[in-house]
Amino acid sequence: MDIAEELLKGNRLALSRAITAIENEYDDALDIMKKLYPHTGHAYVLGITGPPGAGKSTLTDKLAKAYRAQGKTVGIIAIDPTSPFTGGAILGDRIRMNSLTMDEGVFIRSMGTRGSLGGLSHKTADAVKAMDAFGKDIIFVETVGVGQSEVDIVKAADTTMVVLIPGMGDDIQAIKAGILEIGDVFTINKADHDGADKLVREMNMMLDLDGMMTDWRPPIQKVIASQNEGITETIENIEKHFQYISNNGILTKRRTERSKNEMMDVLHNNIGSYITKKLVETGEMDKYVEQIKARETDPYTVVGNIMKSMLK
Amino acid sequence: MEKRIRVLVAKPGLDGHDRGAKVVARALRDAGFEVIYTGLRQTPEQIAEAALQEDVNVVAMSILSGAHPHLFPKVVNLVREKGMTDVLIIGGGVIPETDIPALKEAGIAEVFTPGTPTGDIVDFIKANVK
Amino acid sequence: MSNEKIQAGLDKYNASVEKATAKFPERAHIPEQRLYTPLDIKDTDYADEIGFPGMYPYTRGVQPTMYRGRFWTMRMYAGFSTAAESNKRYRYLIESGATGLSCAFDLPTQIGYDSDDPISEGEVGKVGVAIDSLADMEVLFDQIDLGKVSTSMTINAPASVLLAMYIAVAEKQGVPADQLKGTIQNDILKEYAARGTYIFPPRPSMRLITNIFEYCSKNVPKWNTISISGYHIREAGSTASQEIAFTIADGIAYCEAAIKAGLHIDDFAGRLSFFWNAHNNVLEEVAKFRASRRVWAKVMKERFHAEKPKSMMLRVHTQTAGSMLTAQQPNNNIIRVALQTAAAVMGGTQSLHTNSRDEALALPTEESVMIALRTQQIVAYESGLADVIDPLAGSYYVEALTNKIEKEAWEYINKIDEIGGAVAAIEKGYIQKEIQDSAYKWQMDVESGAKTIVGVNKFQIEEEPPKGLLKVDASVGVAQCKRLADMKAKRDNEAVKAALADLKKACQDENENLMPHILNAVRTYATLGEICGVMREVFGEYEAHVNL
Numbered sequence: 001m002d003i004a005e006e007l008l009k010g011n012r013l014a015l016s017r018a019i020t021a022i023e024n025e026y027d028d029a030l031d032i033m034k035k036l037y038p039h040t041g042h043a044y045v046l047g048i049t050g051p052p053g054a055g056k057s058t059l060t061d062k063l064a065k066a067y068r069a070q071g072k073t074v075g076i077i078a079i080d081p082t083s084p085f086t087g088g089a090i091l092g093d094r095i096r097m098n099s100l101t102m103d104e105g106v107f108i109r110s111m112g113t114r115g116s117l118g119g120l121s122h123k124t125a126d127a128v129k130a131m132d133a134f135g136k137d138i139i140f141v142e143t144v145g146v147g148q149s150e151v152d153i154v155k156a157a158d159t160t161m162v163v164l165i166p167g168m169g170d171d172i173q174a175i176k177a178g179i180l181e182i183g184d185v186f187t188i189n190k191a192d193h194d195g196a197d198k199l200v201r202e203m204n205m206m207l208d209l210d211g212m213m214t215d216w217r218p219p220i221q222k223v224i225a226s227q228n229e230g231i232t233e234t235i236e237n238i239e240k241h242f243q244y245i246s247n248n249g250i251l252t253k254r255r256t257e258r259s260k261n262e263m264m265d266v267l268h269n270n271i272g273s274y275i276t277k278k279l280v281e282t283g284e285m286d287k288y289v290e291q292i293k294a295r296e297t298d299p300y301t302v303v304g305n306i307m308k309s310m311l312k
Numbered sequence: 313m314e315k316r317i318r319v320l321v322a323k324p325g326l327d328g329h330d331r332g333a334k335v336v337a338r339a340l341r342d343a344g345f346e347v348i349y350t351g352l353r354q355t356p357e358q359i360a361e362a363a364l365q366e367d368v369n370v371v372a373m374s375i376l377s378g379a380h381p382h383l384f385p386k387v388v389n390l391v392r393e394k395g396m397t398d399v400l401i402i403g404g405g406v407i408p409e410t411d412i413p414a415l416k417e418a419g420i421a422e423v424f425t426p427g428t429p430t431g432d433i434v435d436f437i438k439a440n441v442k
Numbered sequence: 443m444s445n446e447k448i449q450a451g452l453d454k455y456n457a458s459v460e461k462a463t464a465k466f467p468e469r470a471h472i473p474e475q476r477l478y479t480p481l482d483i484k485d486t487d488y489a490d491e492i493g494f495p496g497m498y499p500y501t502r503g504v505q506p507t508m509y510r511g512r513f514w515t516m517r518m519y520a521g522f523s524t525a526a527e528s529n530k531r532y533r534y535l536i537e538s539g540a541t542g543l544s545c546a547f548d549l550p551t552q553i554g555y556d557s558d559d560p561i562s563e564g565e566v567g568k569v570g571v572a573i574d575s576l577a578d579m580e581v582l583f584d585q586i587d588l589g590k591v592s593t594s595m596t597i598n599a600p601a602s603v604l605l606a607m608y609i610a611v612a613e614k615q616g617v618p619a620d621q622l623k624g625t626i627q628n629d630i631l632k633e634y635a636a637r638g639t640y641i642f643p644p645r646p647s648m649r650l651i652t653n654i655f656e657y658c659s660k661n662v663p664k665w666n667t668i669s670i671s672g673y674h675i676r677e678a679g680s681t682a683s684q685e686i687a688f689t690i691a692d693g694i695a696y697c698e699a700a701i702k703a704g705l706h707i708d709d710f711a712g713r714l715s716f717f718w719n720a721h722n723n724v725l726e727e728v729a730k731f732r733a734s735r736r737v738w739a740k741v742m743k744e745r746f747h748a749e750k751p752k753s754m755m756l757r758v759h760t761q762t763a764g765s766m767l768t769a770q771q772p773n774n775n776i777i778r779v780a781l782q783t784a785a786a787v788m789g790g791t792q793s794l795h796t797n798s799r800d801e802a803l804a805l806p807t808e809e810s811v812m813i814a815l816r817t818q819q820i821v822a823y824e825s826g827l828a829d830v831i832d833p834l835a836g837s838y839y840v841e842a843l844t845n846k847i848e849k850e851a852w853e854y855i856n857k858i859d860e861i862g863g864a865v866a867a868i869e870k871g872y873i874q875k876e877i878q879d880s881a882y883k884w885q886m887d888v889e890s891g892a893k894t895i896v897g898v899n900k901f902q903i904e905e906e907p908p909k910g911l912l913k914v915d916a917s918v919g920v921a922q923c924k925r926l927a928d929m930k931a932k933r934d935n936e937a938v939k940a941a942l943a944d945l946k947k948a949c950q951d952e953n954e955n956l957m958p959h960i961l962n963a964v965r966t967y968a969t970l971g972e973i974c975g976v977m978r979e980v981f982g983e984y985e986a987h988v989n990l
Contacts, residue, residue, distance in 0.1 A: 012364060012365070013364055013367075013394060013395050013396065016364055016365055016366070016367040017367060019367065020367045024315045024316075053870075058985075082346075083341065083342075086341065086342050086343070086344050087316070087344040088316075088340065088341035088342060088343060088344045088345050088346065088347065089341060089346050089347065090337060090338070090341050090347050090349060090990045091346060091347065091348045091349075091366075092348075092349055092988060092989070092990055094348055094349075094350055094362065094366075095349060095350055095351045095986070095988050096985070098350060098351065098354070098358065101358045101361050101362055101365075102357060102358060102361060107365055108362075108365055108366075109365055109366065110346075110348050110366060112316065112346045114316065226985070325549070325564065325565060326549035326550065326552075326553055326561070326562075326565050326639075327549055327569065327638070328633070328637050328638015328639045328640075329637075329638065329677075329678075330638060330678075331677070331678045331679050331765070331881050334878055334881070334882075334988075334990060335679075335878075335881055335882055335885045337990055338878075338882050338990060339882075339885070341990075349988065349990060351986055351988055352638050352986060353553075353561075355561065377549055377565055377568050377569050378568040378569065378804070378805070378914065379564035379565045379568055381564070381916070382563060382564030382916070383564050406802065406803065406804070408803050408804050408907075408908075408911050408913075409803075409907030409908070410907060410911070425769050426768070426769040426802050427768055427769055427770055427802075427895075427898045429888075429889045429899075430885065430889060431889060
């Protein structure tokens with residue numbers, strides 16, 4: 001089947017296969033993306049991040065249902081860590097969204113980080129585009145917010161929501177420091193647990209002290225996702241943030257920046273792999289490596305020569 | 313290329329005995345597969361749809377209640393109807409030997425009965441995923 | 443002999459065997475210490491920790507005379523297909539000398555769905571009997587005198603409904619509720635943690651359970667209102683210590699819920715019963731039974747300040763370990779079950795179900811069930827194991843092991859207290875994760891050969907597939923649906939509607955005891971699915987927590 005063509009016709013299997021092609025870096029992935037690209041740019045992308053156990057999947061489930069009730073179609077990309085030792089992963093987010101499976105307006109895809117941390121944000125962005133081209137109105141990207149790559153992933157979203165829970169002890173200090181700047185909207189889940197109010201106070205204080213304050217002061221909403229409490233308010237917060245970035249030209253700026261990043265990503269990837277392929281084919285790769293190892297030359301000179309010969 | 317074998321582990325039917333399914337899920341992860349675990353009480357329709365959205369290579373099901381003659385073939389048919397013709401579908405649980413030929417006839421690639429080492433399941437998947 | 447002398451002797455012994463230290467690579471799991479002496483229990487105070495049967499802390503048994511008074515109840519879990527078929531099996535068991543009934547329900551019944559619900563497809567009558575309404579219950583107990591028999595029902599999420607049906611059948615037989623003897627499992631926490639047949643979220647589930655405690659203390663006083671079950675936790679892969687620790691933690695949660703609802707501990711604690719697994723390691727199991735009684739007695743006395751002795755007694759039903767049955771060489775299972783039976787009896791169980799050899803393959807045949815029941819009778823009448831009370835007491839090893847399991851259980855109970863109790867620990871997935879880790883370790887030990895299972899990873903043979911397994915015909919589902927449709931056509935549908943509306947209103951009022959309203963609905967022949975449907979509407983459904 002012509003994956004891109006079928007995807008644009010609304011074939012769910014084609015969407016699924018397109019994401020596989022992106023994830024596995026199949027040869028046809030580039031062609032698919034080329035065909036899909038003109039059809040992207042319509043979806044609103046919501047990044048959801050936070051520490052493990054914060055209830056991100058349950059929250060995503062409830063938010064998705066609320067958007068469905070508004071008649072919007074939803075795509076969800078749920079990312080879980082791949083084991084660095086075995087390369088395997090348990091992708092367990094879906095289990096909390098089982099009741100969405102039979103809703104034709106929802107498409108959920110689980111992805112493992114697969115060790116290629118640099119490539120992950122790029123792959124996720126392409127998977128988002130595939131869902132966008134498919135016609136999804138809202139696309140959730142859910143990921144554990146612990147590393148730089150995850151931060152990169154959510155930074156590509158229009159709105160980034162950070163989910164925290166009370167009672168996380170000292171860990172929270174480090175996490176809070178790392179996520180303050182990326183959160184457009186904060187959600188305190190499991191707000192019926194002890195320490196929720198204290199956490200809200202702390203967060204408020206940290207946000208007020210934050211020197212980088214813009215006109216947008218990230219709201220903090222208490223939620224009990226499992227009981228559907230605070231969902232409406234959370235959606236209002238997302239909506240307000242959307243209004244804010246739309247009215248201030250920030251959305252346009254972010255999307256311009258994203259387009260630039262996309263182009264640069266593709267550029268780096270393509271040039272990198274083109275040159276590598278050539279060097280391997282001609283046997284120059286081994287030759288250069290040997291010379292560098294023997295200190296006959298250095299990597300800087302080598303790359304300079306390559307650039308001169310290949311990119312003139 | 314960064315291909316990984318993706319497996320959907322699901323429990324169709326109503327029985328809550330997921331010890332085996334969970335042990336298998338972990339063993340498959342440790343063998344380097346990506347495992348999507350969907351848990352208890354999944355209808356055949358849910359399993360087939362999840363298999364489609366996740367574009368898995370393998371659907372692995374476990375039933376201990378005796379509902380396998382009804383539910384396993386139903387999942388096979390639904391998955392095939394969705395155009396996923398090359399997905400490997402395997403089953404396990406308390407399944408009498410005498411039921412196995414009919415299940416294989418219905419498209420279940422292999423049936424793993426109690427006492428099967430998880431390594432056998434891993435090997436089977438590696439050998440049979442296209 | 444003084445401890446010094448024993449120590450000197452032990453040192454000499456250890457020196458003499460040092461070089462001969464046997465290595466059993468294939469038995470990596472055996473205890474490190476090869477020999478136990480009085481030194482291992484020198485700190486155990488006999489009067490405080492071991493004591494006497496029928497006396498606190500009940501380490502040696504809950505009744506003063508134990509099996510010198512009467513044997514344990516030989517209770518065989520049975521039920522499949524239709525009510526009429528199961529009724530036949532029950533009467534066969536009673537004629538064969540079984541002294542109690544134990545009802546197995548099919549999965550739709552256990553999860554509160556009628557047989558004609560689409561989700562029930564393929565499951566009707568499979569793992570137990572299908573009960574849709576009072577009409578089925580009447581057939582199930584036809585010609586069985588509910589005033590005489592004691593009936594255990596493995597039913598949890600909809601326990602209130604099945605109990606109401608039982609009470610209604612008794613009414614029709616002319617047996618008043620205060621004469622009824624039996625048990626409902628009614629243990630929802632282990633469903634979340636290990637067995638999986640839950641319906642409602644924890645809060646309304648705990649309310650239903652306390653409603654039953656309260657109703658029965660007034661109206662069905664001989665009924666065991668809950669069987670707090672470690673069996674399924676063990677089946678899901680836990681260790682012996684985890685089995686009793688998680689179960690006692692569940693028991694604590696039930697007591698706290700009942701007390702919060704305004705009940706006094708001594709008004710309901712005497713009707714709490716437990717359910718243990720009898721696993722393969724005989725001496726560890728005996729120690730587990732003994733340790734569990736001691737822990738529970740201390741919990742009731744020190745934590746809940748119970749005063750009645752009955753409140754402090756851990757009375758236990760036992761089932762041999764289903765997960766230890768092998769599909770390979772199924773006759774070997776007879777031997778496993780015999781050893782497990784020995785463990786349960788030396789552990790001092792109050793009642794026992796023995797599994798049949800073919801249950802790793804299918805539901806048991808009548809012949810297999812007979813062998814399983816005979817196993818109990820041989821242990822009771824021929825083995826001598828039931829001749830004296832708590833025969834392994836004083837064994838250095840068993841006493842030391844009892845102490846060790848007790849200690850491990852307390853560590854878990856304290857940890858669960860820190861998390862905020864069993865309900866919180868289950869919601870966080872802590873208990874599930876601990877069980878899964880143990881299950882995974884067990885499986886890896888079997889696969890690496892560190893643990894030997896005869897016929898599975900050692901001493902295998904080529905086998906012919908077993909013949910003559912019991913199969914539940916697929917037509918059972920069709921027939922049951924027709925019965926249901928016929929019943930619905932005959933009943934007074936207006937009365938059903940009114941009763942369900944009344945039940946819904948009661949569900950919405952947290953202070954209302956639901957039992958009378960459920961009983962009301964059951965009497966109109968409202969179905970299990972209809973009643974649970976009303977409760978689903980008000981209470982919602984539980985969503986599982988999985989952390990692999």
